[in-house]
Amino acid sequence: MIIFYSPDLAETMALPEEESAHCVRVLRMKVGERITVVDGRGNRFLCGITDADPRRVGVDIIQKEYAPDGRGRGITLVVAPTKNIDRIEWLLEKATEMGVARIVLVKCARSERKNVNPDRLRKILISAMKQSLKTELPDLVAFPSFNEFITMQKDWAGRRVMGYCDEKFPRLSFVKEFRPGQDVNILIGPEGDFSPEEVELAVTAGYQPVTFGDTRLRTETAALYAVEAVHILYDLQ
Amino acid sequence: MIIFYSPDLAETMALPEEESAHCVRVLRMKVGERITVVDGRGNRFLCGITDADPRRVGVDIIQKEYAPDGRGRGITLVVAPTKNIDRIEWLLEKATEMGVARIVLVKCARSERKNVNPDRLRKILISAMKQSLKTELPDLVAFPSFNEFITMQKDWAGRRVMGYCDEKFPRLSFVKEFRPGQDVNILIGPEGDFSPEEVELAVTAGYQPVTFGDTRLRTETAALYAVEAVHILYDLQ
Known part of the structure; x- marks a missing residue:
């Protein structure tokens, strides 16, 4: 499973530049494909790609799940x-x-x-x-x-x-x-x-x-x- | 503490080539200096350098101690x-x-x-x-x-x-x-x-x-x- 990281996904509806380049240039993903994105604060998103821009991949959120892993254990x-x-x-x-x-x-x-x-x-x-x-x-x-x-x-x-x-x-x-x-x-x-x-x-x-x-x-x-x-x-x- | 490794010290009375180079070329140790040598089988030797040859440092054994660390724990x-x-x-x-x-x-x-x-x-x-x-x-x-x-x-x-x-x-x-x-x-x-x-x-x-x-x-x-x-x-x- 390939996971992307976007700390402010819910506001930007996009991947940051480095993640965008990896998504489009390395993995050659296209508009309409689905990806999993985490925000590093316990949220996991199922997204669809709406804009395969290698500098800023746009997405829409199909499903959002609050799934903290709890592994930090304080x-x-x-x-x-x-x-x-x-x-x-x-x-x-x-x-x-x-x-x-x-x-x-x-x-x-x-x-x-x-x-x-x-x-x-x-x-x-x-x-x-x-x-x-x-x-x-x-x-x-x-x-x-x-x-x-x-x-x-x-x-x-x-x-x-x-x-x-x-x-x-x-x-x-x-x-x-x-x-x-x-x-x-x-x-x-x-x-x-x-x-x-x-x-x-x-x-x-x-x-x-x-x-x-x-x-x-x-x-x-x-x-x-x-x-x-x-x-x-x-x-x- | 600098430790040297010689798997057959008690037979060869010398350090292997790589350890010898380190001892003489890098650490610039000389005849008469004391070094600690382990054989990897639980023995620790206090030695004196008798020949500072960078390909084969000769030593004599001043003290031998069987000191297995037991950290392998099977x-x-x-x-x-x-x-x-x-x-x-x-x-x-x-x-x-x-x-x-x-x-x-x-x-x-x-x-x-x-x-x-x-x-x-x-x-x-x-x-x-x-x-x-x-x-x-x-x-x-x-x-x-x-x-x-x-x-x-x-x-x-x-x-x-x-x-x-x-x-x-x-x-x-x-x-x-x-x-x-x-x-x-x-x-x-x-x-x-x-x-x-x-x-x-x-x-x-x-x-x-x-x-x-x-x-x-x-x-x-x-x-x-x-x-x-x-x-x-x-x-x-």
Whole structure:
């Protein structure tokens, strides 16, 4: 099944430029053919093509269904992007496939990477959402400093945990600690770990240091372990 | 900590060519410096460099420790390689970081990929083992046909499960079904799914169809979900 993404379909009655080009130039679809469109906010539309313009495919809506997949499960993943951006792009794809509600890319004191391209990263999220037949697109927040993030997250609901390598603070096992049914904010440090100031800030803001198993994991592997752990704990219920 | 790999250190008293080049040309290590070497079978050696030859670094063994990490946890992952080999290379890295005892790349009827490069793939396993500070290297078996695999695995111990998309056979939830403490053989199909003949063969050989959560996952994502699920179920104990 091929799915298209249009965040404002009900207003524009059209596909965005990139989706339009894919529809007409790559898939060679024509006026009258039917397509499925999701808006990333839980709505799925059955549409007919009314204008096969490769820059802006016009459609009419035959059927609309509110079908949230609920796979985000209140998970906010906060991660410092890796030096090699491929690893973060891979993480964004996999976390979206598994299910995540919000991804925050945060700039830490010891981050080697000082910039990201949110448009490119958002395309990866969209592609993974479509590929895994989801109707909800994770929110992407890029690229606050650690201090900005701490301010930003004050009102966010749910548990707060932090994957953290040092042993200054006692750490709990994440999988033993987490209970399905609550939102969770998971903070994963950069390759050089959090700075002592960041650890203090996070602990003060309520982030509980946790471990993800007893093996040394790369940043992106630890992040995916945490997301999968939440899903597995739900699946175990 | 920088770790070197030498599968036959105790016999050769040397590093293999690629590790030697890395040691001398990249890291510029010299005679008398100390290095840590693992043999991929659970042994860790503290060595001194006696010959800084970039084709064959000679060492003497100062200390030997049998320190199996036990992270393989009796997991055999059997997977059909994806059309895009990057996805399988990524899976090999991540499964090794998480921990897996044996990886079998199997050629299925509907596999689009008809060849793999075992030497290149083994290098990825070695690199991931070293990076995650493990002492045991997963076995890599590449590239039997599905029929050859079914014959090969007859005497392997443990549970047999199969990630499978069709609904002809009733499927159990893998995370609800698996109990830590037993070896497990996890079979993951190709992008076009198993052929009906392969499903019959596998079911006859004792593979129980299972699901990995209720979302549509790519081949490599399903495989990693399964490996992580085993570890999480151990970590929950």
